[in-house]
Amino acid sequence: MGLTLLVTGALAPLAPRTLRAAIALQAAGIALLGTGGALVLFGAPAFGVAFRGSLDPGLGVDGLTGFFLATLALVAVPAVFYSRGYLAGVPRSRALVGLFGLFLVALVGVVMARDPSSFLACWELMTLAPAATILVRRSDADVRHAVFAYLAVTHLGGAGVWICVLALAHYGAMSEPAALAAQGAGVQALIIVAAIVGFGTKAGLMPLHSWLPRAHPVAPSHVSALMSGVMIKVALYGLIRVLFEWAGPAPLWAGLVVLGLGLLSALGGVLYALTQRDLKRLLAFSSIENVGIVALSLGASILFASEGDATWAAIAFAAALLHVLNHAVFKALLFLAAGVFERAVGSLELDRIGGLLRRMPWTGGAFLIGSMAIAGVPPLNGFASEWLTLQALIHVALGPSLGLGLAGALAAAGLVATAALAVFCFVKVVGLVLLGTPRRAEVETAVEAPAAMWAAPVFLAGCCIALGAAPGLLIPSLMKLAPQPRSLTPGPGLSIPGTGSLPSPWLLLGLLALSGALWRLRGSRRTAPTPAWACGQRIEPSLSWSSAGFTKPLRLVLESVLRPRREIEAVRHRGQLRSIRYRGEIPHLFDSLLYGPVRRGALAGALVARRLQSGSVRAYTAYLLALLLGLLVAVRIGAIG
């Protein structure tokens, strides 16, 4: 029913003058699907067909699918409404609305598919639909290059998905997980590695993330919101299905690999986010960080399961899902708000915005809450899921075996450092975008967007607060989705044995009540506003702090890791210093040290291969002859036949 509405919504823009109806249909369809998913998640019976290895298409909803559908709907409904305001007056908006509907259908299809053929078809559609959207909106050389990189990397990595899904179907493991166990550890290892490469590429796990910071910033904001908020999570959905269901129980090494990749992504993602200059690019890097945090708890869950601790395995699993939901909410919020800012002031170069909170109080306020949530400070939702993840890692560290204990301690320390870096990063964003004085003429005159556009970020900010106040209402249902379900005492906060509990509603109330009381105590007796102290100088725009200045101490401390480049050029005229030009940048080391050599190697290999294709008939005859001789020799020595 919901799917029909959604498909109609996607197709409707093809007819003239139906754009509004199409948007309404899309919203209704996805909302219906999300409600259905939430009902299944909270205990209604699963419906539709079960997983099968045969090729006849089938759809179905079980608890895990229901959770992802609900997450998708929570983000997509505001994004759909937002797109109405966002696309007003944009050329080719009809195509954009249609492609967005198609993208939604593909996302729903991947999580609802119950057979390999429809899974893979929707998977490819999910990759292609945003690429098409990006190209319809803009098609200059930079964008074309970004889209090419996106398609190339995700398709190369996507081969892993095909291998993994087809192998699973071949062994009948999608319908009967025990079937794989009979095939031995080798097949299982192959499938797990293929899944980590395939789904990891799409999820943006480092070092397979190279496409993500290129593609997400160039998409229209509501599409970026869905790409960062949901699409990369749908890749994690695939990974969860493989690791915990079809090829499960995953072996210990798989847990360590996922944990290691998660740690690398979390720390690497946030470090590069911190040094970005463009808001949307920064948000894309921070998505890598958050996918890393989810991977950390998935890895911890596998480690617990392999040690036989089913309760903590279920808690870590629930932590991963909770962070999936939380990140979807606040990342969508930030991308949608970034779109509003872009509309109001043009470029999103961080050093040239400033002072938007005063001018755009609704969007700015929502953006502030979203930034605090993503920085992981209490009492918002980011803290709840990071708290749960950290508790899981701490309990890995306390575990009996030495190797796992050390891995857990390193991961816990890494996660805390990530959280501290995220605070650093998003304080910087808040400061440069919302606070201080405007740094450009366009910003001086910026005004709040129409309500249709700020309503979506404000709604999502409300979700951040609600999810932060009562994560405990969700956790028991999420723990039931784990391979070995466990239950937990229900309640709005999280009271988990082995921790001091996270009483999130009281934390929120306490903070509100205490800061309110202090606000009253503080009074309002004040003198006339004075300029800030700058050693007696006037505060001039050239004195305002930049992104690079604020992160300088960290850049100096981590010089050996980040390897910043700087060039200073003094221009002299007749021995007199005229001007000094300064250029500094933080190169993306994965690009220069990993992707660069691989690309150069591939190009060199292609040149060699091209020499074989000489076009001369004699050369091809020689190849055939050589092949024949080779085969004959092989038969002769008994290698084949």
Next chain:
Amino acid sequence: MSAFAGAIQIIGGLALAPLLPGSIQALKARLQGRRGPSPLQPYRELRRLWGKTLVDPQRTTVVYRLAPCLVAAAMILALFLVPIADLSPDWPLGNDAIVLVGLLALARFALAAASWDTGSGFALMGSSRDLTLSVFAEALLVLALILAAAPAGSTDLVAMSAATSGSAIWGEPAHWCAAAAFVLVVLVETGRQPIDNPDTHLELTMIHEGPLLEYAGRDLALLEWSAAARHWIFLLLAAELYLPHWGGFGVQLACLLAGVAALCAALALTETAQAKMRILRAPALLAGGSLLALVGLVSWLVG
């Protein structure tokens, strides 16, 4: 009994916290051969500031004005989390160590955002240094907390304090490593030498003082009290998790008092003997502390 502990926990924390930096300053002056201010000086400062008017720098927003209230509220909530000598009434807030870390992060976020709001270079310099150090300090703090949580198998501060009491725990090399690592945490989080210098008003060298520079009146009083509360929280944690303590509530309370007094004396002594180190050297020191904590964890897991 736990109601009594709760009363000390909250009223003591609210009222006695300023005594800690005051007595450190007084003791330091004595050690340096000066007469110095009385240990009660911070109270006089707070009274003076409470009577003054507020000053808002031009073009600041609600973020700047709300920050002191939010910082102080986070510190008061943190007081609820830290038990007195393994006894704490059943507050609905729990006693989780990681929630405490989160509340400190909230305070840091609020103050750094306020620095951006003023746009003042000194405030931003201080915040950016503070946030840089926090990356390493929080990792070290959590590693030290993991070691203290290991005997109890829980991050509940009440259970942790109970499990680290007695003398048996000192037979574990892990606990010695944990104590050494936590010393560094105390130095960073309280903003004392050799990491930061609380006395300096030379703008170029300050860390924690920087973001406070623009504030005046009751805002500044709230922030000064919050800085004192950080002393209270971290010295209390050090004394009841990482210093020897044993016995019933009375003895524990005496141990706690002695521990906090000894730590104040140690801080004063360090500040007298040790100059402030270069800020860029501090992360290496903290990373060394983390390594020590990991060595401790290895010995715990092997033993």
